[in-house]
Amino acid sequence: MKEIISWNDFEKIDIRVGTIIEVKIFEKAKNPAYQLWIDFGELGILKSSAQITKCYSQTEILFKQVMAVVNFPEKQIANFMSQCLVLGVVGNDKDVVLIEPERKVTNGFKIG
Template sequence: MHLNHDPASPPAAEIGFDDFLRVDIRVGRIVSAEAFPEARKPAYKLTIDFGPGVGVRRSSAQICARYALDDLPGRLVAAVINFPPRQIGKFMSEVLTVGFADAEGEVVLFAPDRDVPLGARLF
């Protein structure tokens, strides 16, 4: 599946509300961020705390163009937590951290604009 990052593209095919509910998107706080030089595309290894219900999970995120490693710990992010883990090189990415492409096509993280409990679900 190829994602279209063009903001002028038409909407995706219509889905039912039950389809939306199957995608479990939660908020977490980045605990640590590390360089990931082995990745084919520039990426960081993120460790994210989703609170007691979900726990701590890891993610590979292609966000190097817009974020410095030192600026990431403590930051809230949103991630899909119910995709199967994905092997990326020697790293197992357990969640998909989500964002939007900016005008240059670089990823900008998606996060709430106020503090919310870790593990809160997007609805």
């Protein structure tokens, strides 16, 4: 387990639900990945890079709702600016399984 954080630390993290509306193979990434465009409702469309190609095909994740941290600073990955961090469960083999709501909710809703 990592160090214990305070409730105030947790409240700084802005996790929202969004729907993946576009998926492209990230050809310039060092490791196999997708470029994602995610609709977060009132927050707009944010981009992310995700190394989820082992567990998901492009068609499988298109229109899937996911959870993401939306208040990190942008990060350049090769020639792509990632604007949010999609959340997933990382297994022992480093495969990533996306965390998603168990039923459809409104894009942009906060996790809390």
